[in-house]
Amino acid sequence: MHWRLTGDNIFKTLATVLAASAAFILLVTAITLLNGSLPVFQRFGFSFFTGTQWQGNVIGSEVFGVLPYLLGTLVTSAIALLIGVPISLGIAIFLVEMAPKTLKVPVSFLVELLAAVPSVIYGLWGLFVLRFWVLNYIEKPISASLGWIPIFSGTPFGLDILTAGIILAIMIIPTVSSVTREVIQAVPNSIREGAYSIGATKWEVIRHWVLSYGRSGIFGAVILGLGRAVGETMAVTMVIGNSIGPKAVPTSLFNAGQTMSSLIANGYLEASPASLELPAFIAVGFTLLLLGLLINVVAHVMVTRVLKIKGGAVE
Amino acid sequence: METKYKIIAIVLIAVIVGGVGYILLSPPSSVILSGSGATFPVPLIDAMATEYGTVKPDVLVGYEGIGSGGGISALQAKTVDFAGSDAPLSAAEREITPNTLHIPETIGAVTVAYNIPNVATGLHLTGQIIADIFQGKITNWNDAAIQDINPDITLPDHAIVVAHRSDGSGTTFIFTGYLSVVSDDWANTAGLGQGKSVEWPVGLGGNGNSGVAQLVQDTEYCIGYVELAYALENNMSVAAIQNPAGNYVSPSLETTTEAVAGKAQQGLPAGDASWSDVNVLNAPGEQAYPIVSFTYLLVYKELKVIPGMTEAKATALVQFLWWVVHDGQQLGPDLEYAPLPSNVVQIDEASIQSITFNGQQLPTT
Secondary structure: OOOOOOHHHHHHHHHHHHHHHHHHHHHHHHHHHHHHHHHHHHHHOOHHHHOOOEEOOOOOOOEEOOHHHHHHHHHHHHHHHHHHHHHHHHHHHHHHHHOOHHHHHHHHHHHHHHHHOOHHHHHHHHHHHHHHHHHHHHHHHHHHHHOOOHHHOOOOOOOOHHHHHHHHHHHHHHHHHHHHHHHHHHOOHHHHHHHHHOOOOHHHHHHHHHHHHOHHHHHHHHHHHHHHHHHOOHHHHHHOOOOOHHHHOOOOOOOOOOOHHHHHHHHHHHOOOOOOHHHHHHHHHHHHHHHHHHHHHHHHHHHHHHHHHHOOOOO | OHHHHHHHHHHHHHHHHHHHHHHHHOOOOOEEEEEEEOOOOHHHHHHHHHHHHHHOOOEEEEEEEOOHHHHHHHHHHOOOOEEEEOOOOOHHHHHHOOOEEEEEEEEEEEEEEEEEOOEOOOOEEOHHHHHHHHOOOOOEOOOHHHHHOOOOOOOOOOEOEEEEEOOOOHHHHHHHHHHHHHOHHHHHOOOOOOOOOOOOOOOEEEOHHHHHHHHHHHOOOEEEEEEHHHHHHOOOOEOEEEOOOOOEEOOOHHHHHHHHHHHHHOOOOOOOOOOOOOOOOOOOOOOOOOOEEEEEEEEEOEHHHOOOOOHHHHHHHHHHHHHHHOHHHHHOHHHOOEOOOHHHHHHHHHHHHOOEEOOEEOOOO
């Protein structure tokens, strides 16, 4: 097993180093964030995760809590999944099971084009166009009739948790639908043929065999979409209304809110290096990294499972 | 064929002669001054840097608008020659950047912009009312407090929509400083007071002056605060605000400069002293606009502390600063920046003259 200077070995070493660099970058990022946020965790401990206040102006009596933004991130992402996943499923099923060949290529191209639109464009469109659609056609009617329900309370302005969730839904559709399409395509044709042969309708085949067979893979796709929604910054910042402190706890869909990434984007530029505010923003970043890691680990596990299925193993 | 070679030879010789000539005749290696910090003065500093290039072609000035916080960090790390900040250094910031001079460079003012259908101009407000609106204590446009001081306007019975900055900003620092001066309740409520960002009890957050301006213009019955230059350039409806002399004053370059001149007469600290308590809010003067503030250039008094600083570069920096507070001020009005009044320029002169390199004073012109 003597290592020799051959082209193969050089290539192997090079590839290993490059692969390791990804892990190294992640590790360095995590350590840097943890290190930068240490003063905050030392001062507030676990209450940083449960606190709702964001007061950084009086040095010595700062209070920082990430809870409203953690909830804001989770709620907007949940709305995005609620709206985006059914649409993505529909797109994927249509493309694999129903679309004629002449439609397949252009439609999947268009859907994937959605992923190529920079998020600031979605943000601008959200701010200038979508905001008013949501306000006039969704929020005002609901507010007038169902305003007594707590999650629809408050005066709607169109810049709130709901609009942010809808923008995110649009942004996760390309990710979720293209992965789902791959998953559905990976379902062996023998499954479909078997189902048809016992007299199942198209709907039954899709519902009971195809989706069921691919469900862990589809779940992986959803988690990937969630990962995108959780980290999205620019578009959310532009439409979420950016409230801060206890008011930012997402109690109503029609209230302005804030996510962790929008909080950082909004505040860190002017955070004084001499106060705890800068470490507090870094601590929010660390929290976001933890959440993102958690989501991606889950996604990885799910996607690995579906790859095994694709390889022939059965659940 | 021969003529072709001749042409090629002539072209080659011309290129060589031209190149050598260019190298010989081009200006001596230039000095590069770099700064970073507040975004508010970026258009002015950019214009000044360009104009200064015609005065001193061998000095290049670059300024990056990365935010006051970033500017102070860069000053602390000594990676820039000067920094820009909308707020004076706090006591804690002075500790991490010892012996820093505050050089007021231009003046910022904050307008209270509104969007009330059929009320395009003429709205009067007092500081107390503005504070109460932004604290959520006054919630309706036809509140008696507002209606009483606006006898000529019929204010609508409609809820007030508040717009504020979502990003940390010098504009917010000025505005909340004013609210703290006029309202004890604002000053003493935890999370409020003066700051680049505060825990707003009501309202929608917009990113940047443009974000707030867009909220105000697109949302009926909205009120927000926008930096003067931005409001003027966009023809926004802005409120006239009562000053300590009792007059309702509309924001403009003239009323802004008058405010600073009035306050400077009452005395300002020396450049190397603490400026953390300086404010030019609620200045005396018949036509002084009340929501006004300096924006500062920050520079070390002893330039030797910056790695790589040479006497030539230090001299170039001092001369640039001197030019900024004199000739450079003329560039302000076109860009809607109020020029410094003469009594502030005198304070700046003393500060700039006190800058040293290795203990040696430097020529200012």
